Amino acid sequence: MSQVNMRFVLKVLGKIHILESAFMLLAVAVAYRYRGTDLYPLLVSTGIMLGAGLMFFLVGRTADERTIGRREGMLTVTLTWILLSFFGMMPLYLGGYVQNITDAYFETMSGFTTTGATILTDVEALPRGILFWRSLTQWQGGIGIVVFTVALMPVFGGTTSQLFDAEMSGITHEHFLPRVTQIAKRFFGIYLAITFTLILLLWAGPMNLFDAVNHALTTVSSGGYSTKNAGITYWHAPYVEYLLCFFMCLSATNITLLYFTFKGQWEKLLKDTEVRWFYTSILIAVAITSVWLFFLSRDGGMESSFRKSLFQVTSLISTTGFLTDNFAEWGSFFTIIALFLMTVCGCAGSTCGGLKTGRFVILIKNMLNEFKKQMHPNAVIPVRLSRHVVPSHIVQRVQTFAFVYMVLILAGCTVFLLDGLLFEEALGTTVSAISNIGPGLGQYADGNFHNLPAISKWVYSFLMVTGRLEIFTVLTLLLPGFWK
Numbered sequence: 378m379s380q381v382n383m384r385f386v387l388k389v390l391g392k393i394h395i396l397e398s399a400f401m402l403l404a405v406a407v408a409y410r411y412r413g414t415d416l417y418p419l420l421v422s423t424g425i426m427l428g429a430g431l432m433f434f435l436v437g438r439t440a441d442e443r444t445i446g447r448r449e450g451m452l453t454v455t456l457t458w459i460l461l462s463f464f465g466m467m468p469l470y471l472g473g474y475v476q477n478i479t480d481a482y483f484e485t486m487s488g489f490t491t492t493g494a495t496i497l498t499d500v501e502a503l504p505r506g507i508l509f510w511r512s513l514t515q516w517q518g519g520i521g522i523v524v525f526t527v528a529l530m531p532v533f534g535g536t537t538s539q540l541f542d543a544e545m546s547g548i549t550h551e552h553f554l555p556r557v558t559q560i561a562k563r564f565f566g567i568y569l570a571i572t573f574t575l576i577l578l579l580w581a582g583p584m585n586l587f588d589a590v591n592h593a594l595t596t597v598s599s600g601g602y603s604t605k606n607a608g609i610t611y612w613h614a615p616y617v618e619y620l621l622c623f624f625m626c627l628s629a630t631n632i633t634l635l636y637f638t639f640k641g642q643w644e645k646l647l648k649d650t651e652v653r654w655f656y657t658s659i660l661i662a663v664a665i666t667s668v669w670l671f672f673l674s675r676d677g678g679m680e681s682s683f684r685k686s687l688f689q690v691t692s693l694i695s696t697t698g699f700l701t702d703n704f705a706e707w708g709s710f711f712t713i714i715a716l717f718l719m720t721v722c723g724c725a726g727s728t729c730g731g732l733k734t735g736r737f738v739i740l741i742k743n744m745l746n747e748f749k750k751q752m753h754p755n756a757v758i759p760v761r762l763s764r765h766v767v768p769s770h771i772v773q774r775v776q777t778f779a780f781v782y783m784v785l786i787l788a789g790c791t792v793f794l795l796d797g798l799l800f801e802e803a804l805g806t807t808v809s810a811i812s813n814i815g816p817g818l819g820q821y822a823d824g825n826f827h828n829l830p831a832i833s834k835w836v837y838s839f840l841m842v843t844g845r846l847e848i849f850t851v852l853t854l855l856l857p858g859f860w861k
Contacts, residue, residue, distance in 0.1 A: 381860065382449050384440035389453045390460065390618050391434025395459055398427035400513060404468070408506025408681050415506040418472035426464045448859060451850045458842045462486040465514055474503055479619045479831050484720055486838045488514030490845035491728060493601030493698035493815030496827045496835070501606050505587060508604050512532045512591040518845070519598025519628070519728040564632055567639065571596050575624050582620070583612045593684065596621055597628050599728040601698030601815045601824070609688075609699050618684055618701060622691045629655065629695035629723030650763045651735040655694075658721070658734070662690045662714055669710060693718040698815025698824055705822035712801075712818060730813030730844050732782055736775045743772055751832045785811055796833045806833070810840035 395669075401423045408416040465488070466481035480496045487494045488511055500508070572593050579589035588604050595602045605611040609618060627635070630652060637645040646652055658665040666686035671679055685702050692699045693715055704711060722731025741761055746758045760767040789807035791799075798806065805818025806829070815824040829837065843851040853859055 381452060382444055384437040385442060385445055385449055386437070386453050386456065387433045388437030388440045390456060391432070391437060393457055394426055394430030394461070394464065396430075397517075398423050398430060400517065401426060401465075401468075401510065404506050404510035407509040411505045413504030413506050415468060415472050415474075415504040418468045419506050419510065421471060422464070422467035425467060429460075429464060432541060441562050445524045451853055454846060455842070455851050455854055457702050458486070458489055458845065462489050462838075462842075465489065465510075466759075467583065468507060468510055468714075472507065474507055479834050480827075483826070483834045483838055484511070485514060485738065486841050487815075488602065488801075489518040490841040491515050491518045491598050491600040491696070491730070492810065492813040492841050492845075493595070494809060494817075494824050494826050494841075495602070495815075496825070496829075498825065498827055498832075499606060500604065506710045508591060509587075511602050511857045512594040512600075512604075515598045515600030515602055516572070516594035517598075519600060522562060522618060563636055567632060567635055568597065570639075571624070571627060571635075575620075578620055579617065582616050583614045584617070590855060592621075596624050596697060597728070599625070599628050599695050599723070599730075599813075601692070603699070608701070615684060618688050621699065622687055622846050625691045625695040625697045625699075626659070628658070628697070629727050630730075631724045631726040634724075641813070648763060650761075651733075651738055654725050654738050655734040658718075659690055659694060661772050662694070662718060663687050666690060666707075666711060666714060670707065686798075690714075690718060692817070693814065695720055696722050696731055696812055696814050700816060700823060703822060705819065715818070716804075716808065719812050719814050722812055722814075730811075732779060732812075735762070736778060739767060739772060740779055743776070778848065781852070782811065785840065785848065789836060792836050793833055796836075797828045798829075798833070803807065806837065807840065810837045811844040813841060813844050 405416065405419045405423055407413075408419050462482060463668065466475075466478070466485035470478060470481040471513060475484060475496070483494075484496055486492075487586075490806050493515070495505070503511075510566065575593040575596060576586075576589050579592055580586055580759045582589075591602070591604045592609075594600070603609065603723070609621065630646075631649070634646045634649055634652065634752065663683070663686050666689070667679070667683045670682040670686055674682075688699070688701045689704050691697075695721075704715060720732055721734055721737045723729030723734060725733045725735040739762065742760045742762075746760060749758055750756060759769075760772055786804075786807050789811065790803045793803035799819060802817065802819040802821055805816075805827070806821055809815060809821070809824075810816040816822050817824070817826075826834065826837065
């Protein structure tokens with residue numbers, strides 16, 4: 378077996394960092410516009426990132442691209458998230474807005490992985506350039522930095538498929554274009570269109586342009602960062618809450634199906650099994666939670682209970698993590714519902730984290746088939762998804778993914794317990810990290826992990842990037858055989 382082509386990896390990392398320095402310049406422009414104290418830290422950080430990108434590219438410019446495989450793709454994507462989080466934290470750290478590297482790295486990794494967990498206790502004290510940079514990290518992380526690179530820098534040539542596969546791993550529905558670069562550009566176009574639409578709609582409501590831009594960036598990416606300490610409740614506007622619910626659902630839907638829908642082929646979306654299960658799960662969870670909240674507290678009436686439950690259910694299952702109420706006060710009954718939503722989450726091929734509804738459906742259908750086989754041992758009963766037979770190797774891969782997913786939750790929970798967290802907090806924190814949710818359980822239900830011990834913050838960061846890259850991509854790098 379040939380060795381990993383590190384020159385190629387460095388060449389791609391160089392291009393990604395050069396591209397990322399251009400995105401950071403947007404934050405520099407915002408800092409300059411508002412004359413913030415963050416202008417100098419952002420400028421210095423942009424220079425450092427650009428310098429690192431040029432260095433990586435120059436070292437790898439002579440890379441032989443004829444020996445590129447999945448190993449190079451997995452290594453490049455993983456290092457992209459790790460290194461960009463390191464360079465991306467510099468404005469926070471150099472500007473003194475975060476006092477230590479652990480917290481700065483945690484905050485930035487949470488942004489790029491669209492987790493939305495934070496260590497900041499006073500978001501409104503941050504200058505606007507930094508706030509915009511936080512939101513921009515989530516927006517990029519939502520579509521995938523590597524997909525950005527493939528879409529905007531097609532000079533990668535034939536090797537882009539390895540990067541795309543490593544970044545967009547999951548259950549594939551339909552391939553609609555022959556070239557990976559074309560697919561990435563279509564994704565980018567849809568993502569951009571949804572973002573601008575939401576910006577205009579939020580701006581038409583109670584938000585000013587700056588807040589509208591930031592919340593649109595963090596909604597379509599299923600991220601959840603806000604510019605206000607009170608989050609969405611700052612505006613006290615049902616219009617904003619219902620609007621964000623719609624776009625959170627949209628962002629949690631398979632982007633390939635959205636492409637077909639925008640082309641007028643609605644039947645592909647309506648007939649998709651995963652989509653039907655996803656929206657049915659939302660309806661059932663909202664109905665149960667609305668009744669529960671209404672009888673728990675009659676103060677706000679049925680509409681208030683419905684709106685709170687709709688927003689929180691949608692926010693959790695889409696892994697966005699916005700909050701309009703402290704659901705930790707809703708009782709243990711909702712905790713069970715919340716754990717289900719935080720584990721299964723949205724659709725494959727979306728900006729969501731978690732197990733994904735498609736995998737959950739395959740697991741359920743395969744389990745039911747096993748019961749049928751107990752009565753009819755010789756029967757051949759395939760798993761079907763959207764009227765298509767799911768190949769046995771895909772079913773096996775989904776089972777393996779689910780098993781590893783649960784093992785990681787158990788392992789993470791154990792580490793957090795050893796670091797002093799209570800069981801509910803440890804479980805919620807682990808699921809929050811691995812599913813890229815943001816809010817946890819107990820004292821971390823608000824998504825603020827300022828009090829989390831330092832070791833646990835690094836473990837949380839590892840779980841965030843592992844979950845964001847669909848587990849196998851990162852864990853495979855830890856196997857000795859990967860490097861042989």
